[in-house]
Amino acid sequence: MSAPLEIPTPPEGAECGSGSSTLRFEDIAQDGRLRLEGVWPPIGPILWNRMAFAKTLARLGQHGVRAVLTRVVMEGGDEPISVRNRCEHEVRYRLAHTVDESGAPNRLIFDTWLDSFAPRGHENNPGAPADGPRVRVARAYGQHVFTRPAAPAGKHRVTAFEDPELPAVPPERTEWLSPAELLALPADAEALEPKLRPDTTTVVFGLAHTDGNQHVNFLAYPRLAEEAALRRLRELGLDTRLLARRTDVGYRKPSFAGDAMRFVLRAYRRAGRVGIVGAFVPDGRELSVERPHAVVRLELSE
Numbered sequence: 552m553s554a555p556l557e558i559p560t561p562p563e564g565a566e567c568g569s570g571s572s573t574l575r576f577e578d579i580a581q582d583g584r585l586r587l588e589g590v591w592p593p594i595g596p597i598l599w600n601r602m603a604f605a606k607t608l609a610r611l612g613q614h615g616v617r618a619v620l621t622r623v624v625m626e627g628g629d630e631p632i633s634v635r636n637r638c639e640h641e642v643r644y645r646l647a648h649t650v651d652e653s654g655a656p657n658r659l660i661f662d663t664w665l666d667s668f669a670p671r672g673h674e675n676n677p678g679a680p681a682d683g684p685r686v687r688v689a690r691a692y693g694q695h696v697f698t699r700p701a702a703p704a705g706k707h708r709v710t711a712f713e714d715p716e717l718p719a720v721p722p723e724r725t726e727w728l729s730p731a732e733l734l735a736l737p738a739d740a741e742a743l744e745p746k747l748r749p750d751t752t753t754v755v756f757g758l759a760h761t762d763g764n765q766h767v768n769f770l771a772y773p774r775l776a777e778e779a780a781l782r783r784l785r786e787l788g789l790d791t792r793l794l795a796r797r798t799d800v801g802y803r804k805p806s807f808a809g810d811a812m813r814f815v816l817r818a819y820r821r822a823g824r825v826g827i828v829g830a831f832v833p834d835g836r837e838l839s840v841e842r843p844h845a846v847v848r849l850e851l852s853e
Contacts, residue, residue, distance in 0.1 A: 561645065566602065566643065568597045568601050570597040570639075574589065574632070575634070576634050579632065581675065581677070582794075584632075584794060586795075590625045590690075594640070598642050607717065615702065617699075620694075621695065621696050621728075623691065623769060624693075626689060626691070627797070630688070632688055633669075633673070633677055637669070639667070644662060647662060647721050647725040649724070649725060662694055666687070670684070671684055694728055729801070733846040734830060736819050743817075743825070748816065749813050750814040751786075752814075755811050767807065769800065769845075772800055773795070775831075776829060776849050779827070779829065784825060794853075795849055798848065800848075802844075811834040813831075815838050817829065
């Protein structure tokens, strides 16, 4: 058993950027709640276009060092909103490090947080203009690890910056969030089935699932996991008129267009919600979760 989904609290004094965005019609479910796949997109324009640290990240990238996303937690609010109103966003970040068993720095971490707000809309009518009070629309957290993707084998890890504007090792210490821990049920969960089982459907990735990083976009995994969760809940005789409200995704290895994957999952119930834990693994005779490409914990509610 493991801890429930949590978004770490950003440290005091973390640099904050802000901005607003419009919503797509498909970002909002029929009852007016924001779908999880609409949570993360606003962070990019604010972080990369408006915050000064974007220049530092670009400079590191010119020297082959990139912040690679390894963990994402997203939470959608339960209040209805409108596609006709703009959302307001706050983005925060910090640099930190993790240590090995001897206490020596072994990873450099780039953490990001997103908080989104909008006027409260009208339930089951997301097309009507909102005139209610400001409510929280969503929260999100991302953990990135600095690495050298193009370096030879064994030379990828970055344990110290070589940049005049950054400390060699950021002073704040944090914990590494291992994707493997997501396969355990939350500590207060009731299992709805005895073990992990493969989904009935093979996932075949095409170009529609990819982005400019030349591999499957990270948001494809929670969307596909939600679809698999609904299939599993139907199989178990449970209501499927549900919407994913929280997800925690760990990324271990990229997938590419043309890959065939299978999602191996297990359903549970916790605090009035149903959820699943599962792993995307290469499709084949042996569906081992020992070395998954991505691991997902996801919770849904009415």
